[in-house]
Structures are given as structure tokens and as C-alpha cells.
Amino acid sequence: MKTSRIIKTLSIVGLFGQFDISIQFSDLTVIVGKNGLGKTTLLKILKGFITGKHELFYSEICDSIELVFDDGNIISFGDISDEMSKAVARKGIFNHIMHDEKGIESIFKGIDGINEKLSEEEKKDLAERLIESAFKSNYFIDFYKKGVNEVLEKNNKQVFSNKYHTQELKDSIVVRYLSTVNISANAGNTIDFGNSIEKNLLDLAIYDELRLLLKNEDCKAIDAFREQINIFLRESQKKCELDQNEFVFITDNQVALPLSKLSSGERQLIYILATAANTCGKKTLFLMDEPEVSLHLSWQEKIVDAIMNINPNMQIVAVTHSPGIIMNGHMDEYIEMKDIMRPTKNV
Ligand SMILES: Nc1ncnc2c1ncn2[C@@H]1O[C@H](COP(=O)(O)OP(=O)(O)OP(=O)(O)O)[C@@H](O)[C@H]1O
Ligand SMILES: [Mg+2]
DSSP, rough: OOOOOEEEEEEEEEEETTTEEEEEEEEEEEEEEESSSSSHHHHHHHHHHHHOOOSSHHHHSEEEEEEEEEEEEEEEEOOOHHHHHHHHHHHHHHHHHSSSSSSHHHHHHHHOOOOOOOOOOHHHHHHHHHHHHHHHHHHHHHHHHHHHHHHHHTTTTEEEHHHHHHHHHHHHHHEEEETTTTTHHHHHHOOEEEOOOOHHHHHHHHHHHHHHHHOOSSSSHHHHHHHHHHHHHHGEEEEEEETTTEEEEEESSOOOOOGGGGOOHHHHHHHHHHHHTTTTTTTTEHHHHHTTTTTHHHHHHHHHHHHHHHSSSSSEEEEEEEEEGGGTTOOEEEEEEGGGGEOOSSH
């Protein structure tokens, strides 16, 4: 089955000096837990590790972190495991074989009688096979681990990653982090523009996302957004239409409402779905903190499907207080925070 998975596992040792955490991710992972257990912290770690924009001082909150990607690459903090060393070496050697002057062509030139012209796909396959067989030799593993560890240990307080992998992530993966609770309509965090205009952070975020969506040349993104948002708005007797390159929200009795006149939940939903639509066609990791804020249970149940319909090429990690968002056929993707936490041995 085709998967949109980008990240596979996250392990944290000594979180807040108390817990070890181990999570296996699926295409959709919903982590449910009580206040203060570390849910938002997990999302911030994921965002920081993948984008390289770190919000947290990891040494203040834990001993070590290891994030394993679906393709075997690893980013870690604190500890350098054997798997991490191998992942770094594997990626580094692969890039040398594929892209250096003395690449795979020269290996072939050295063998008498072989004068193959290999396609890029064949080269890639051969490079991978060469590396895999080399990794079966203990001598080779020791040699590379030693080299990798020497380099990494010089930067012991940093996050360790392979530069080729980091570049690949930048080039090919979109990461969106939605902290619904921070910018919800009721959060009270308004910005005063000094000319008696005060705007709520949510409104500003919605305008940004909608503007970006309207600029999107891929009309499928706009259509997908409208199709999904209208499934929800139908319940409150409204619909979203496109009029002269603007989104308008029309009531049953044909009154056009500006965004600011929509309810908190309606705006919250527009924000989430417009953000999803802006990732259309791109491989995306969608991180959501409490997406249920302001949404009635019937809307909570539909939100995950709506997001996945808008961009099927997306891995979603959501943290929440409410299992409502997985009620509609996603019970298998539900993880209880307490089930992934163990008292730490690192004391
Ligand atoms: N260095 C630290 N040592 C111990 N505890 C810490 C440290 N840093 C943060 N904490 C605590 O860890 C908890 C983590 O908060 P986090 O925001 O991740 O929880 P949450 O599960 O998202 O909670 P909520 O459901 O309320 O949003 C908070 O209670 C915070 O006070
Ligand atoms: Mg939180």
C-alpha cells in the first residue's frame, strides 16, 4: 500500500528528567494525553529536527533524541547510536559514489571488458547494493563508525544530521506546524495596528493562507479547499464561493459575509483547510497542536479526512485532548501518551 510516511520513529531518553518516550508513526498519528505531559514539546522537536529551525534547548529538556525517517536516515541529539553512525555513513558514501568524479562509472572502467552506459536508476541501484554489501563487513563498519563518531563528537551538544539528508529535506518536504491553541479566535492575542484597528492572530493567519491559496496556480488546490470547506459549512447553512478572485462566504438567504463575521469554529476550520490546501501536490508533514479547539464534535470527526482529501501526499501528526478527531474510522491511529512513556533509566 502506498504510504505518505516521512518519519518512522521518535525516541527520547530522559524527557524532563523523568520519562523515556518511543513513538511509531503511521501516515496519520494522533497522540492523546492530559495537560503538561509533553505533547506540544514532541511537535516542537519534530518541527525543529526537520526544518533545522530549533525552538527548544534540547539539553534542558532531555538526554537524547533520535528521529528515524522512513528512508532510513536519522537525525539525533545527544547520543550517537550505531544506527545513526551507519545512516550518516551510508548517505555520505552514496553521494560520493553517485556524484563524485570517481563515481560509479570509474568503478566500471576499472573492470576489463565492461563498457556499460548505466541509466541514473541503474547507477542508484548499483550504488545502494555496493554499500549494502560493504556494510556486511565488520571491518568496513568499524572504520566508518570511528570516522563518523570522531566528527560528531566534536559537536557533542548539537543536533547531528547528514548534510545531504538535510538538504534533501529542505528541497523535497514541506513542513507545516499549526498551533491552533495559540492562534485560536478566543486566544485573546490581538495585534493593535495603532489606527484603532485591532486584529486577532487567527484572522491574520487566515488572510495569509487565503491570499497564498488565491495566488496558487494549481486550481485543483482551490477547488479541493472549496469542496471540503463546503461539506462543513453546509451544516451552518453557508457556502464558500469564489468571486473575482476572492473567497466569499454566502448564507442561505444570499447574504455575503466577510471572514470577520464568521464564527470562531468556522474561521478555525478555514485556517486549517486553507493551510492544508497550500501544501497541495507537495510531500508534506502536517503537525497539528490541538486542532479540535473551537470545533464541535461533529466537525472534529470530519477534519482529518478533509485534510487528507485535500492533500493525500501528507503525513499527519496531531496532538490533542480529544479523541474526537479519530472517531470517524481512524481508531487504529490513536496513541495514548501514557502508553508511549516509560520511567527513565537515565537517572
Ligand atoms: N526542563 C524541564 N523540566 C521539567 N519539566 C519541564 C521542563 N520544561 C518544561 N517542562 C514542563 O513540561 C510540560 C510540557 O509541556 P507541553 O507543553 O509539552 O505539554 P502538553 O502535553 O502540550 O500540555 P497541554 O495539553 O497543556 O498543552 C510542562 O508542564 C512544562 O512545565
Ligand atoms: Mg500543548
